[in-house]
Amino acid sequence: MRPKLRNLLAxxxxxxxxxxxxxxxxxxSTNIYATRLAEDGLAHHGEVVWALDQTQGRGxxxxxxxxxxxxxxxxxxxxxxxxxxTRSPAHLNMMxxxxxxxxxxxxxxxxxxxxxxxxxxxxxxxxxxxxLIENVFRGMQWTNAVIGIGINVNQTNFNPELTRATSLxxxxxxxxxxxxxxxxxxxGLLNELIYYKPELFKHTLQQYNQFxxxxxxxxxxxxxxxxxxxxxxxxxxxxxxxxxxEQEDGMHTYPFGSLQWxx
Amino acid sequence: xxxxxxxxxxxxxNKSNISELSIKDGDFEITIKQAxxxxxxxxxxxxxxxxxxxxxxxxxxxxxxxxxxxxAAPVAEAPxxxxxxxxxxxxxxxxxxxxxxxxxxxxxxxxxxxxxxVCIVEAMKLFNEIESDLGGRIVKVLxxxxxxxxxxxxxxxxx
Numbered sequence: 001m002r003p004k005l006r007n008l009l010a011x012x013x014x015x016x017x018x019x020x021x022x023x024x025x026x027x028x029s030t031n032i033y034a035t036r037l038a039e040d041g042l043a044h045h046g047e048v049v050w051a052l053d054q055t056q057g058r059g060x061x062x063x064x065x066x067x068x069x070x071x072x073x074x075x076x077x078x079x080x081x082x083x084x085x086t087r088s089p090a091h092l093n094m095m096x097x098x099x100x101x102x103x104x105x106x107x108x109x110x111x112x113x114x115x116x117x118x119x120x121x122x123x124x125x126x127x128x129x130x131x132l133i134e135n136v137f138r139g140m141q142w143t144n145a146v147i148g149i150g151i152n153v154n155q156t157n158f159n160p161e162l163t164r165a166t167s168l169x170x171x172x173x174x175x176x177x178x179x180x181x182x183x184x185x186x187x188g189l190l191n192e193l194i195y196y197k198p199e200l201f202k203h204t205l206q207q208y209n210q211f212x213x214x215x216x217x218x219x220x221x222x223x224x225x226x227x228x229x230x231x232x233x234x235x236x237x238x239x240x241x242x243x244x245x246e247q248e249d250g251m252h253t254y255p256f257g258s259l260q261w262x263x
Numbered sequence: 264x265x266x267x268x269x270x271x272x273x274x275x276x277n278k279s280n281i282s283e284l285s286i287k288d289g290d291f292e293i294t295i296k297q298a299x300x301x302x303x304x305x306x307x308x309x310x311x312x313x314x315x316x317x318x319x320x321x322x323x324x325x326x327x328x329x330x331x332x333x334x335a336a337p338v339a340e341a342p343x344x345x346x347x348x349x350x351x352x353x354x355x356x357x358x359x360x361x362x363x364x365x366x367x368x369x370x371x372x373x374x375x376x377x378x379x380x381v382c383i384v385e386a387m388k389l390f391n392e393i394e395s396d397l398g399g400r401i402v403k404v405l406x407x408x409x410x411x412x413x414x415x416x417x418x419x420x421x422x
Contacts, residue, residue, distance in 0.1 A: 018411065046354075046413075099387075106388040183411070187354040188387035194353065194414055 020046050020186070026053040026069070031134055031148035034076035038136040038144040045080040048186055050179075057150065072167070073151040075182050077189055081142050089145070090241030090256070091201055093119055093133055096147055098207040099188050100129060108172055114213035117234075117243050118256050122213055126166035128152050149185065153178060164263055201239070209236050220262035221245075223254075229262070346402060349395050349419040351412040355386035359408045367408075369419070373401050381419060384412060397421055 017023060027033045030049040037043035053069035067074070081092075097115045104113045104123060114122040121129035132148040152167035153176050159165075168176055209215065212234065220231050232245035232252075242253040285294045351357070359367035359382055369381045376398040383390050399421040406418050 103387045184387045190414070191353045191355070191386055 018183075020048060021182075022047060022049045024049065024051040026055065027051040028056040029054050029148075030074050030076040031132060031146050032056065034078050034146045034148075035134060035136055035144075038078055038146065039138075043078045043144065045078065045082075046186070046190055047078045048182060049076045049078070050074065050182055067150070067152070068155050068157075070178075071155040072153050073149065073178050073181050075149050075185070077147040077149070077186055079145050079147065079190070079193060081145055082193075089133065089135065090239075091204065092145060092147075093131070093241060094208040094237070095192055095196070095204050096131055096133065096149075096189060097121065098204055098211060099192055100131070100149070100185065101211045102207070103184060103188055104128075104168075108168070111171060113211060115208060115211040116213040116261070117237055118241065123166055123168070123171050126164050128166050128168060128171070147189065151181065153181065205237070205239055212237060222260040222262065224258050224260055346420040346422050347397055347399065348417040349381060349393075349397065349421060351384055351414060351416045351418055352393065353384050353386060353391065354414050355384040355391070355412060357406045357408065357410055357412045357418065358383040358385060358390075359404070361390075369401050369404075371401050371404060375399065375401060375421070393418075395419075395421070 022033070022037070024030075024033065027049070030051050033051075034043060034047075034049040037047075037049070051074050054067070054074050057067060057074065097119055100121050101113045101115055104111060104121065108123065111123050112125070114125075116122050116127070119131040119133075120127050121131075128151060130150045132150075134146045134148065135142055136144040136146065152165065152170075154169045155167045156170050158167075168174075214234050215236065216234065218231050218233050220229060222229050230247065232247045235244040235246050235251065237243055238253060242255050243259065244251055244253050285292070359369075361368075361383065368383075369375055369379070375381060375395050377395055379395050380392045381395045381401075382393050384393055385391070401419055402422045403420040404418070405420065406412055406416070412418065
């Protein structure tokens, strides 16, 4: 019963693991794993599940993600909903997206960084990041939020059907250290949570809207509940996370998950 | 041993009254210890960050044997008698100077006053100057240059 893990672990370059890290060569999905840890009481605020490969990686509404083992960041940060921010999933979502967008501006000086509502990050007009936040309840108590982040990092070959996919390396030509990105994002997100106050949400919302993809432009959407296709101008995202669109008959708001983009 | 089995073991131990469990299989060996007697997992203190008690080393390095029970986070050293502590206001990487070729902001024996910059904590490629919230003489630097620090971790002892 030799652990196969040993060979896979050698891929990883990190010499000393910090105590907040659950490192896995392969897992069904880091979010599923982190959720299980949380449900079993084995997870604490600030811990990260990191995997080199996912067999059931998924995005919003179960969309598949074309990823190659060891080339991309697949992480789930476990937080406890304590501060003002984490009481509202929409606020948490916006804070996470805005923090990652700011980070990308810091590491890619010439990149154009956008947030595609509700929770993808685009670099130079292509998708580089997907975010999936899931909540763990024990009885009626919201015990944890699992912030799943998938980033295309060093992958340069993509499924040709995914014309809107890119990676950090594809945009900069540089190879990145996966652990460094994970460590940076963990610090950045946890620091945001430490100092979050309700008054700060205005600022987060403003930041999110500054990064908003196709803001002021006309985009075609499918309205998921009834399948109607329509064109509308993107105005902004409101405080509750809904997308405000200008249509022929005026302004309308659309909740999370109700629209599919045509790009 | 497969990772999942280790995970199952941890759950089993966690739910039991066993305080310590050792398993040996060839050259693979694992020891799982319960942190305290009140191990039941239901109540997680909400406010503070817990540097993973016994689980992390197992999760992080499944082949390391035996799994140590000691918390890996640098335990705050008790300040010397009469000493006060400057703590890290954020998570990041600790730097003692503004760049590698510059001298440290402060060293042992230096007199500082509240508001003096004592170090830098870098997070997400942003360098944050950390000012002391107290005055006195630095008697000890608790963290090495370029190493990670957690929120509230003691950085300097000041007398």
